[in-house]
Amino acid sequence: MLLKQLVFVSVSRNCHRKIKLAGSFQRFYCDKKKEVDFSEIPVERIRNFSIIAHVDHGKSTLADRLLEFTGAIKPNSGQNQVLDKLQVERERGITVKAQTASLLYQWNDEQYLLNLIDTPGHVDFSNEVSRSLLACQGVILLVDANDGVQAQTVANFYLAFGNDLVIIPVLNKIDLKNSNPDRVCKQLESLFDINPKEVLKISAKLGIGIEAVLERVITDLPAPSVNRTAPFRALLFDSSYDRYRGVLSMVYLTDGSLKIGDHIESCYSKKQYEVKMLSLLKPQEQQVDKLMAGQIGMVSCNMRSPQEAHIGDTLYLIGQTVEPLHGFTPIRPMVFAGVYPMDQSQHVTLRSAIEKLTLNDSAVTVEIDSSPALGQGWRLGFLGLLHLEVFSQRLQQEYGAEAILTAPSVIYKVKLKPTKQTFKDGTDIVCINNPALWPDTVKIEECFEPMVIGTIITPDKYLGPIMSLCMERRGVQKSAVNIDNERVMLQYDMPLCEIIVDFHDALKSLSSGYASFDYEDNGYTSSNLVKMNILLNGEAIEELSFIVHTSKAQTMGKQMALKLKDMIPRQMVNIAVQATVGGKVLARQDIKAYRKDVTQWLYGGDVTRRKKLLAQQAAGKKKMRMIANISVPRDTFINVLKR
Numbered sequence: 251m252l253l254k255q256l257v258f259v260s261v262s263r264n265c266h267r268k269i270k271l272a273g274s275f276q277r278f279y280c281d282k283k284k285e286v287d288f289s290e291i292p293v294e295r296i297r298n299f300s301i302i303a304h305v306d307h308g309k310s311t312l313a314d315r316l317l318e319f320t321g322a323i324k325p326n327s328g329q330n331q332v333l334d335k336l337q338v339e340r341e342r343g344i345t346v347k348a349q350t351a352s353l354l355y356q357w358n359d360e361q362y363l364l365n366l367i368d369t370p371g372h373v374d375f376s377n378e379v380s381r382s383l384l385a386c387q388g389v390i391l392l393v394d395a396n397d398g399v400q401a402q403t404v405a406n407f408y409l410a411f412g413n414d415l416v417i418i419p420v421l422n423k424i425d426l427k428n429s430n431p432d433r434v435c436k437q438l439e440s441l442f443d444i445n446p447k448e449v450l451k452i453s454a455k456l457g458i459g460i461e462a463v464l465e466r467v468i469t470d471l472p473a474p475s476v477n478r479t480a481p482f483r484a485l486l487f488d489s490s491y492d493r494y495r496g497v498l499s500m501v502y503l504t505d506g507s508l509k510i511g512d513h514i515e516s517c518y519s520k521k522q523y524e525v526k527m528l529s530l531l532k533p534q535e536q537q538v539d540k541l542m543a544g545q546i547g548m549v550s551c552n553m554r555s556p557q558e559a560h561i562g563d564t565l566y567l568i569g570q571t572v573e574p575l576h577g578f579t580p581i582r583p584m585v586f587a588g589v590y591p592m593d594q595s596q597h598v599t600l601r602s603a604i605e606k607l608t609l610n611d612s613a614v615t616v617e618i619d620s621s622p623a624l625g626q627g628w629r630l631g632f633l634g635l636l637h638l639e640v641f642s643q644r645l646q647q648e649y650g651a652e653a654i655l656t657a658p659s660v661i662y663k664v665k666l667k668p669t670k671q672t673f674k675d676g677t678d679i680v681c682i683n684n685p686a687l688w689p690d691t692v693k694i695e696e697c698f699e700p701m702v703i704g705t706i707i708t709p710d711k712y713l714g715p716i717m718s719l720c721m722e723r724r725g726v727q728k729s730a731v732n733i734d735n736e737r738v739m740l741q742y743d744m745p746l747c748e749i750i751v752d753f754h755d756a757l758k759s760l761s762s763g764y765a766s767f768d769y770e771d772n773g774y775t776s777s778n779l780v781k782m783n784i785l786l787n788g789e790a791i792e793e794l795s796f797i798v799h800t801s802k803a804q805t806m807g808k809q810m811a812l813k814l815k816d817m818i819p820r821q822m823v824n825i826a827v828q829a830t831v832g833g834k835v836l837a838r839q840d841i842k843a844y845r846k847d848v849t850q851w852l853y854g855g856d857v858t859r860r861k862k863l864l865a866q867q868a869a870g871k872k873k874m875r876m877i878a879n880i881s882v883p884r885d886t887f888i889n890v891l892k893r
């Protein structure tokens with residue numbers, strides 16, 4: 251459902267463009283400046299900022315307008331979503347990876363350098379947002395004047411507020427007939443104490459109010475507080491992998507300057523490198539000889555392996571003693587899934603694709619894993635299900651690596667009963683991110699599951715169904731606040747496993763797309779959990795097993811058996827699908843066998859016809875993976891937990 255919505259957004263995006271640009275746009279583009287040496291711009295005239303907003307509130311469109319207005323790209327050039335470079339971003343119409351653009355802007359006869367970081371809006375990619383914010387002094391908080399404040403707006407506001415950043419509130423889409431800027435201003439005032447007089451009103455699509463946004467960026471945001479005379483020091487806040495140049499690191503220089511040929515060292519790994527290339531992103535890459543404190547730029551320096559670019563690392567000149575900069579709090583993956591090659595001969599290709607992609611997406615954690623049915627593979631940790639889907643799509647599109655994904659799971663903690671072994675190891679609590687490793691029930695003393703605080707903002711007419719949905723997902727209501735006459739903000743304490751798979755889709759369909767949802771980690775709580783085994787003809791398929799709360803075991807077992815019955819094609823033998831907990835069968839479905847002889851209806855004909863038919867049948871089966879002598883289509887694993 252969510253996917254469908256996203257695909258729709260991207261399609262509509264492609265046909266929408268007929269932008270009428272405000273007159274001043276054209277003027278600015280015509281005045282396009284001569285080549286300016288960015289390193290000569292004094293620190294007082296640098297502004298580093300980011301645009302943060304709920305998904306689809308128009309960040310990338312505003313970024314496009316800012317690029318056009320400052321002459322970085324041609325107006326009406328047909329270049330849309332310039333900063334959304336990845337194929338998956340363009341196809342799905344979402345931003346996945348934060349991007350940077352260094353822009354020049356003439357204001358009051360002075361040239362300013364504006365470093366803009368475009369960030370993703372979806373809850374799964376909030377680590378990209380918090381990472382980008384460390385290089386910024388302020389943010390544009392963009393809110394759709396039609397949709398109003400949404401859950402992600404609240405989360406983003408507090409993220410920026412917690413980082414002591416200056417916040418410029420901006421209402422977008424004022425061109426829409428149904429937009430109601432006054433109502434949204436009131437929401438901002440009641441929730442965040444923002445003075446309605448300070449709120450800018452723009453239309454990023456039509457280019458209305460863009461000049462005012464740039465002016466506020468210059469007047470409201472402070473210049474970066476950096477020291478150009480101190481020895482070089484920079485924060486590595488993002489990295490990507492280039493097939494020819496290896497690792498490219500995005501850095502924010504807080505002290506001194508960096509030249510090509512300088513020798514630098516990493517605080518984290520103590521490894522040393524020679525700077526080979528420096529560039530600014532305008533947003534096209536432009537190579538420069540020097541980067542100065544206050545600037546954001548890209549460094550290429552012989553880093554060979556993706557793991558060397560440690561996000562949050564401090565880089566400095568060899569021989570200098572510097573204080574490491576305040577890095578990032580490491581992000582914890584929330585959803586885990588096994589990833590296996592389609593067949594073992596593709597193992598090496600898949601491994602190198604995963605390694606390269608994890609550099610561009612450092613939020614993914616990788617552990618080696620193996621399974622009797624699927625062979626050697628990896629267990630990867632993701633920030634959410636969309637993150638997982640985007641990752642597997644990128645694996646295929648960017649690296650041509652076909653992979654099988656197993657059902658997603660969260661990290662559970664299990665307290666084991668005291669034994670001589672646990673006493674000796676001192677490890678009576680184990681973390682389990684793979685249901686296959688769940689201990690025997692007899693050994694378990696207590697189980698714990700990860701919890702989140704979920705924030706939902708919805709029009710009040712959908713309150714009833716949404717509250718029932720949350721209850722059904724074992725949520726406990728913490729608060730309910732009216733943010734204006736029609737909208738309510740709800741907060742729920744919920745188990746993470748109940749929301750990772752399809753909670754967001756269910757919420758959207760219950761509220762006709764009007765409710766929004768965001769969540770944050772809320773530790774662990776004791777819970778009654780059991781492992782559900784799935785048996786095909788009596789043989790347990792570990793890849794399909796999952797952990798479930800006892801109150802839901804019966805229903806989930808039935809659903810799972812029915813789903814597998816639909817998904818597994820009929821075969822030459824009868825198949826019994828059973829869902830069991832601790833040896834007790836909770837549900838059973840039977841898949842009837844095909845009649846054995848596919849050639850039996852061939853009356854006469856020579857032997858080659860029979861052979862052809864049998865060969866076709868064999869080819870069809872080859873496409874499937876054999877598990878317990880039963881062919882299971884590869885999509886089964888990922889589809890299985892989507893209710």
Ligand SMILES: Nc1nc2c(ncn2[C@@H]2O[C@H](COP(=O)(O)OP(=O)(O)OP(=O)(O)O)[C@@H](O)[C@H]2O)c(=O)[nH]1
Binds near residue numbers: 312422424
């Ligand atoms: N009518 C109108 N539509 C707008 C305006 N700004 C953006 N849009 C549309 O809103 C949709 C989402 O815009 P994006 O810029 O992709 O939104 P985003 O916030 O970058 O989305 P994510 O990257 O997924 O977080 C697109 O279809 C835009 O054309 C505006 O000012 N007016």
